[in-house]
Amino acid sequence: GEDVEQSLFLSVREGDSSVINCTYTDSSSTYLYWYKQEPGAGLQLLTYIFSNMDMKQDQRLTVLLNKKDKHLSLRIADTQTGDSAIYFCAESNPPGNTDKLIFGTGTRLQVFP
C-alpha cells in the first residue's frame, strides 16, 4: 500500500534540535525526500536520501533512514525561527520513478524564542 504518515505538529525552542519523524509503507522505495513549505510559498526540496543509505548530513540537517522499521527522520540542529514551516516527507512511487511522489500530511514546525 501507499501511505506516508507524519505527526501534525512540533513545537521547539530556538536553539534546540528538532526531530521530525515519518513512516512509510512501501519497502521498495528508492528515494525518500523532505520538502519544506514556508508560509505563502511553494514546496522546496530540502534534502533526499537514497534507500541504500542510513544517514545523510547536510549542514544543520541530518536525515536518518531505518529501512527495517520503514522510518525516516529529519533532524534540524540549532533550530531557528526561520525554520518555522510545514515539513513534508515523501517517497517515490513506483520505486525509481521520481515523477510520482507520495507525500505525508506534513508536520508543522513552530519555533519559539
Next chain:
Amino acid sequence: EAGVTQFPSHSVIEKGQTVTLRCDPISGHDNLYWYRRVMGKEIKFLLHFVKESKQDESGMPNNRFLAERTGGTYSTLKVQPAELEDSGVYFCASSQDRRRTNSNTGELFFGEGSRLTVL
C-alpha cells in the same frame, strides 16, 4: 530565472461552477505535474505531463477534472462542475528531463499553489 507560477492564487466559487487553474512551469522543463492538498491532508498526485503528453493521470479524481498542456508549455486544470470536496490547494510542479541532467533524483520545483474554495 522565474520559478513555477500559478494563477489564480485563490479562487472562491459556488458549487456547480467552473474554475480553470493555470500553471507556467520553469522554462525548458519538459515534465509538469499537478498535485492537490485537501483539507490539510496529504499532498496527492493528480497527473504528470511530459511535454504535451499525459504520462500518468492515475491520480485524477474523476471526469470533472480536465488537464491540458497544449504546445507543451503552460498547463491548465479545469474543474467542471466544481463540488464542495474539490476545495483545497492545487500545486503545480515541473522538472527537467533526467536524461539532460544526468540525475535520478528528479527534483520537482513547486509553485505556490492555487487555493480553491467551493461554497
